[in-house]
Amino acid sequence: MATTETTLPERSTTPAHRDGNVLRWLTAYTASLVGDSVYFVALGWSAQKAAGPTEVGLVMASGALPRALLMLGGGVVADRFDPRRVILGSDTLRCLLILAAAAGIALTAPALWVLVAVALVFGAVDALFVPAVGALPPRITSPDQLARVTGMRSLSMRLGQIAGPPIGGLAMGLGGPAAAFAVAGTLFALSLPLLLTVRIRSLGSRDSERRPRPGTARQDLLDGLRYIRRHRLIGPLVAAGAICELGLIGTLNVGMILLNAERGWGPSGYGWIVSSFSAGAATSAALLAIAGWLPRAGLMMAGTLLVGCAGAAAIALVPTLWLAAVLAAVIGLCAGIFGSLDNALIQTAADPAYLGRVTSVVMLTMVGLAPLSYPLVGAAIGAWGAAPVFVGCGTFASLGVAIALVSSAVRRAELPRGS
Numbered sequence: 001m002a003t004t005e006t007t008l009p010e011r012s013t014t015p016a017h018r019d020g021n022v023l024r025w026l027t028a029y030t031a032s033l034v035g036d037s038v039y040f041v042a043l044g045w046s047a048q049k050a051a052g053p054t055e056v057g058l059v060m061a062s063g064a065l066p067r068a069l070l071m072l073g074g075g076v077v078a079d080r081f082d083p084r085r086v087i088l089g090s091d092t093l094r095c096l097l098i099l100a101a102a103a104g105i106a107l108t109a110p111a112l113w114v115l116v117a118v119a120l121v122f123g124a125v126d127a128l129f130v131p132a133v134g135a136l137p138p139r140i141t142s143p144d145q146l147a148r149v150t151g152m153r154s155l156s157m158r159l160g161q162i163a164g165p166p167i168g169g170l171a172m173g174l175g176g177p178a179a180a181f182a183v184a185g186t187l188f189a190l191s192l193p194l195l196l197t198v199r200i201r202s203l204g205s206r207d208s209e210r211r212p213r214p215g216t217a218r219q220d221l222l223d224g225l226r227y228i229r230r231h232r233l234i235g236p237l238v239a240a241g242a243i244c245e246l247g248l249i250g251t252l253n254v255g256m257i258l259l260n261a262e263r264g265w266g267p268s269g270y271g272w273i274v275s276s277f278s279a280g281a282a283t284s285a286a287l288l289a290i291a292g293w294l295p296r297a298g299l300m301m302a303g304t305l306l307v308g309c310a311g312a313a314a315i316a317l318v319p320t321l322w323l324a325a326v327l328a329a330v331i332g333l334c335a336g337i338f339g340s341l342d343n344a345l346i347q348t349a350a351d352p353a354y355l356g357r358v359t360s361v362v363m364l365t366m367v368g369l370a371p372l373s374y375p376l377v378g379a380a381i382g383a384w385g386a387a388p389v390f391v392g393c394g395t396f397a398s399l400g401v402a403i404a405l406v407s408s409a410v411r412r413a414e415l416p417r418g419s
Helices: 020-050 053-062 064-080 083-107 112-135 143-196 217-230 234-263 266-291 297-314 321-349 352-384 386-397 399-406
Strands: none
Touching (some): 020 112, 020 143, 053 064, 053 112, 064 083, 064 112, 064 217, 083 112, 083 143, 217 234, 234 266, 234 297, 234 321, 234 352, 234 399, 297 386, 297 399, 321 352, 386 399
16 A cells, blocks of 8 residues: 655644644544444444344443553554555444455344444454544644644534434334445544545654664554653653543443433433533634644643633532533533643653553553443442542542642643644
8 A cells, every 4th residue: 555755844834723634634534433432322222223232332332442452462463664644544443344344244134243243343443443543643743733633523423423423223124234234344444544545654663763763563562651651741641641541431431321310300411411522622613723822831731621620520519400501511611721732742742652652551541441430439439429430430520630740841832843
């Protein structure tokens, strides 16, 4: 597969939101994200038609296992090879897998073992796709535009979450599981020609003289972990993000459902709270995409994380639904700013030779470790109620603020100022 390389200026003359190269990549990424959402709808409803609620949970969780186990290895692959080729290869595999599943389901009723096999393979391929996506932005734009690209990427993620389920539901209603899988596969296919037109640049290592030569996959992985641990800025940023995910993801997902049931707000109340959170997160992404730069990025990141943690702790204490929805919007806004700045600072500071491995560690905390808190949060709320658990989890997540502020590198961190 051919690679289109070019020499891009260190400081871009065109803002990322008007850069055709970035927009082609973003369109391809968005199509892939919407395809992801449609795939999960198709998988869940196909499992529901084939078996009971327990089996639905088994099918939906089966893809997370290989994704978590192989994510760090995917980071090694992204750093050893051209990230765009890894994205193209993994998207091609996902496309073929889902279209094959669509054909198989069209010919016969969906069998549970087939759905589990599809989920397992899809999760394994995703472990290659995700780190490569994280390693690509510095190769398609200049450092001063990375914050803007991060905001644009966050908007794409929100669009995928909003547009994917209705598209998947419509396809299920019109043509059943086979049609939904076919739509997901088609969306993956649409991203491929766009990715082929994206121009990338070859980035030299900033620490090429000190960085050891590539060894075995295990040596490369350990080298990446040592790089994160020793880096004065990236180490605290990764640690702060991991603590935040572990503390908040369980309450914002599982805990929010149980809170609404406890308060009698019901599914509609849950919908209002989740929608408000998403609106706040989308607003923050749009802010960063338009502004392209925020002052005192390290301190602002820590400050928004602190406000978000306080909001997550307090949301179980407010007496009415509308206050909870307003607070959820504030939490989403702060979480979006924190996440975008954290990611942009990591992208800017990381040696390009390690970006895939750095991304894999960041994503492992989100898709591998954070979901482990789900049963703990559920059991704790069942035993003590929502309020003390939300307060405790918000307090735990605020340790990430302490980790960030202890680091002088984080306190002084700034993003390159773009046009």
